[in-house]
Amino acid sequence: MSTETLLEVKDLRVHFPTGDGLVKAVDGLSFTVDRGDTFGIVGESGSGKSVTNLTALGLTDRNAANITGEVLFKGRDLLKLGKEDLRKIRGKEMAMIFQDPFSCLHPFYRVGDQIVEAILCHDKIPKKQAEQRTYDLLGAVGIPKPKERFRDFPHQYSGGMRQRAMIAMAMAHNPDLLIADEPTTALDVTVQAQILDLIERVKTEFDIGVILITHDLGVVSEVANKVMVMYAGRAVEMGTRDEVFGNPQHPYTWGLLESIPHVDHKGSKLVPIEGAPPSLIRTPNGCSFHPRCPHRFDPCDKDDPEIKDRGAGHPDACHLSAAEKTRVWAERQAPRTKAAS
Amino acid sequence: MTQYIVRRLLWSWVMLMLVAASVFAIFFILPGGSGKAGPGGHSSVAVMMAGKNPRPELVENIEQRLGLDQPVPVQFGRYIWRMVHGDLGYSYQSNQPVLEAILLRLPPTASLAIGASIIWLVLGVLIGIVSAIKRRSLFDRSSMVFALIFLSMPTFWLGLLAIFFFDGALDIYDVGSYVGITSDPVQWFKVMWLPWLVLALTDVAIYSRLVRSNLLEVQNEDYVRTARAKGLPEHSVIRHQLRSALTPVVTMYGLDLGILLGGAIITERIFNIPGIGAYAVHAVTSSNLPVILGTTVLAAFFVIVANLIVDIVYAFLDPRVVYK
Ligand SMILES: Nc1ncnc2c1ncn2[C@@H]1O[C@H](COP(=O)(O)OP(=O)(O)O)[C@@H](O)[C@H]1O
Ligand SMILES: [Mg+2]
Numbered sequence: 001m002s003t004e005t006l007l008e009v010k011d012l013r014v015h016f017p018t019g020d021g022l023v024k025a026v027d028g029l030s031f032t033v034d035r036g037d038t039f040g041i042v043g044e045s046g047s048g049k050s051v052t053n054l055t056a057l058g059l060t061d062r063n064a065a066n067i068t069g070e071v072l073f074k075g076r077d078l079l080k081l082g083k084e085d086l087r088k089i090r091g092k093e094m095a096m097i098f099q100d101p102f103s104c105l106h107p108f109y110r111v112g113d114q115i116v117e118a119i120l121c122h123d124k125i126p127k128k129q130a131e132q133r134t135y136d137l138l139g140a141v142g143i144p145k146p147k148e149r150f151r152d153f154p155h156q157y158s159g160g161m162r163q164r165a166m167i168a169m170a171m172a173h174n175p176d177l178l179i180a181d182e183p184t185t186a187l188d189v190t191v192q193a194q195i196l197d198l199i200e201r202v203k204t205e206f207d208i209g210v211i212l213i214t215h216d217l218g219v220v221s222e223v224a225n226k227v228m229v230m231y232a233g234r235a236v237e238m239g240t241r242d243e244v245f246g247n248p249q250h251p252y253t254w255g256l257l258e259s260i261p262h263v264d265h266k267g268s269k270l271v272p273i274e275g276a277p278p279s280l281i282r283t284p285n286g287c288s289f290h291p292r293c294p295h296r297f298d299p300c301d302k303d304d305p306e307i308k309d310r311g312a313g314h315p316d317a318c319h320l321s322a323a324e325k326t327r328v329w330a331e332r333q334a335p336r337t338k339a340a341s
Numbered sequence: 342m343t344q345y346i347v348r349r350l351l352w353s354w355v356m357l358m359l360v361a362a363s364v365f366a367i368f369f370i371l372p373g374g375s376g377k378a379g380p381g382g383h384s385s386v387a388v389m390m391a392g393k394n395p396r397p398e399l400v401e402n403i404e405q406r407l408g409l410d411q412p413v414p415v416q417f418g419r420y421i422w423r424m425v426h427g428d429l430g431y432s433y434q435s436n437q438p439v440l441e442a443i444l445l446r447l448p449p450t451a452s453l454a455i456g457a458s459i460i461w462l463v464l465g466v467l468i469g470i471v472s473a474i475k476r477r478s479l480f481d482r483s484s485m486v487f488a489l490i491f492l493s494m495p496t497f498w499l500g501l502l503a504i505f506f507f508d509g510a511l512d513i514y515d516v517g518s519y520v521g522i523t524s525d526p527v528q529w530f531k532v533m534w535l536p537w538l539v540l541a542l543t544d545v546a547i548y549s550r551l552v553r554s555n556l557l558e559v560q561n562e563d564y565v566r567t568a569r570a571k572g573l574p575e576h577s578v579i580r581h582q583l584r585s586a587l588t589p590v591v592t593m594y595g596l597d598l599g600i601l602l603g604g605a606i607i608t609e610r611i612f613n614i615p616g617i618g619a620y621a622v623h624a625v626t627s628s629n630l631p632v633i634l635g636t637t638v639l640a641a642f643f644v645i646v647a648n649l650i651v652d653i654v655y656a657f658l659d660p661r662v663v664y665k
Contacts (some may be wrong), residue, residue, distance in 0.1 A: 091572030
């Protein structure tokens with residue numbers, strides 16, 4: 001089976017002019033998502049994950065931001081499309097679910113009606129038919145007694161059920177790409193796993209591509225087959241899950257990995273990454289991570305490392321040599337492994 | 342819900358009693374009131390009604406007739422007892438039943454209040470929506486300036502200015518005598534349109550600013566982003582925003598209308614509209630206690646009823662609200 005490219009982002013830049021200066025929320029980002037992928041985007045909050053995807057969906061106000069680059073969706077550049085053409089794609093071919101299911105549904109409309117509305121705005125079918133489809137969708141995402149729950153208002157749903165309803169709404173038109181922006185962050189741990197399972201199931205059943213945004217590398221390691229690590233509006237490392245988790249190249253990725261609580265590493269110390277994310281207005285010279293990087297050396301505060309394959313088999317943006325990286329990472333892991341054994 | 346409404350109704354009665362009691366107390370104690378603090382240990386009201394240099398027997402006679410010779414709690418108890426039975430007493434001046442007199446003055450007040458409220462609701466909401474959608478546009482900025490002007494203008498001044506301008510300079514309005522809508526609708530409209538505008542303009546300013554800021558706040562809600570993300574056309578997205586932004590406006594409208602139904606004192610006086618407000622002012626200047634009490638209790642009644650209606654309507658507008 002040949003892979004079909006769904007989304008190809010090329011050198012995307014999203015800069016917001018503000019009173020304090022130009023906020024470079026996304027600054028030269030390129031990645032590709034194929035059908036069948038669960039493409040994980042990881043990074044601390046503020047690294048530009050949401051802006052990237054909202055821009056792809058045409059939800060970043062073009063008057064409030066300078067947007068350059070290309071967002072090719074099934075071959076068409078979304079950044080060149082007009083508002084109405086974009087609207088026809090949104091919810092139809094490309095759908096998105098969000099972090100906080102508590103605030104994402106309109107509190108004054110019935111859950112079912114909100115899904116019916118999503119169906120009818122792209123398909124001119126009789127309302128009865130749309131309602132029937134909504135029952136089916138609610139049932140498919142695991143909401144019991146869909147006919148009854150159809151008439152509920154969002155506040156009568158639990159957090160997990162609301163996220164299920166959001167997924168049902170997103171899948172109403174069988175889109176090609178589902179963007180899930182931190183879909184489990186606001187939920188209980190047990191519910192998190194169920195929602196991730198549901199997204200995986202939906203992906204396989206509908207044969208779509210999924211972008212899974214999270215600040216939790218643990219979530220990505222469970223479900224993603226490709227991973228992109230973002231820092232300050234850029235990708236610092238990208239590859240398959242095995243590449244990034246088995247052979248991590250960037251000190252920022254190392255930091256993220258060390259902050260995952262491992263069940264099998266009980267007792268080992270969780271190391272938070274020191275320092276705060278940089279200002280997106282005055283980004284540091286050279287590598288934007290260098291002020292927080294314990295391994296910085298000569299060129300780091302002058303040369304901005306581009307993201308490319310530096311000998312590890314997958315691209316990263318760190319000046320250290322591949323050999324050096326292998327050594328340092330092994331060194332950093334030693335105490336953790338010891339503590340675990 | 343039924344239980345809630347019953348409880349609210351009972352509370353409404355308590356509120357009405359409290360209002361009646363406070364007004365009763367104030368006008369009993371006040372100099373020139375009905376208490377026996379006037380000249381010669383007599384009630385000032387009775388003295389006034391007896392005319393110039395009255396014989397003490399006449400004053401006592403009047404006091405007896407009005408029941409002012411009874412102990413205060415008895416007077417109040419009688420008043421409440423009658424009120425519960427729909428009897429607000431008789432005007433000291435005309436001997437007309439107070440309730441009848443007030444009901445006679447309700448249509449002009451209601452015409453004024455309802456007409457003005459429709460104007461400010463429609464204009465306020467429309468201007469607010471356009472200002473929010475076309476934020477920072479010339480329209481938004483100029484409506485802001487007008488809002489500030491009208492907000493800072495006292496009603497009596499705005500009213501006099503309007504009369505000077507429309508009756509005097511332009512001569513397209515005549516301050517005339519009020520005619521009921523049932524007897525002559527055209528004349529009724531001719532008399533009412535300017536007082537409506539004068540009474541409405543301040544509220545147009547308030548409502549348009551409220552609608553605008555509510556809409557701007559709602560624009561950043563996650564569910565509005567969801568509406569866009571699912572591909573709704575812009576007018577549907579705006580409908581989602583309005584559904585949230587206008588809900589508090591409904592509440593405010595109900596309360597404002599309730600307050601106005603108790604009489605718009607200044608506007609009624611300026612435009613010579615024989616409503617409850619004008620009647621109340623007259624009663625105050627002539628120490629006509631039964632009328633003062635009656636108009637006050639009626640005003641309180643409207644506010645309390647408006648509150649009740651607004652709360653019940655709100656439960657239908659916001660499904661999250663549960664009354665127990
Ligand atoms: N409309 C906007 N105007 C100015 N700055 C913005 C705007 N939207 C987002 N940003 C900034 O862009 C940065 C990236 O935000 P975001 O993509 O939401 O981060 P993430 O999703 O990775 O947590 C943040 O610093 C945020 O403050
Ligand atoms: Mg985000």
